[in-house]
Amino acid sequence: MAAARALIGWTLLVDGVGGPIVEAEAYRGRDDPASHSFRGRTARNGAMYGPPGTLYVYRSYGIHWCVNIVCGPVDVADAVLVRALEPVQGVERMRARRGREPLTSGPGNVGQALAASPLLNGQAAELLPPQRRRRVVRTTRIGLTKAVERPWRFLDPDSPYVSRPISSAPRGVRHRSTHP
């Protein structure tokens, strides 16, 4: 969780392609109902139990590949979902893979831009330290049906590449209806 906040600004590279992480969500292994490791170790989530810095890649909605960075000790299964980064290195390759904008906003899009696949699952992440200081804002996580209220999403509010602004509400959901 602290790790998710600390990861903002670190550059994630896969095969030389990537950029600074500007949005990330923490998922806690043991007691987080929203985590893939909540119900213990399975064939899919095995990588989450690896050492910190391990990549955990899973398929989302049968369509997208999403990238996590394990941030807890071995067997703890804490992980951070990379929801957005700034496209800095290997931009042309990301463009070719994505075929549209935005390149790296949203976890599915990040996965596509980085060519995430099961091959990446369990590998060590390549991370470079931040080059400058960034503001970090904390909000609730996005797209969940469980543990919706836990404020474990972190983002750089000054980056135009975050998948959604500071508002924690899901896309398309109004803050409040206008009836009297």
Place this chain on the structure above:
DNA sequence: CGGTGGATTCTCT
């Protein structure tokens, strides 16, 4: 052993 529900994105109205 079948049904189901996602840590999403995109298109269309």
Place this chain on the structure above:
DNA sequence: GAGAATCCACCGA
């Protein structure tokens, strides 16, 4: 704002 696309690991039996 709603619905489709797409698939398989996991749950419950």
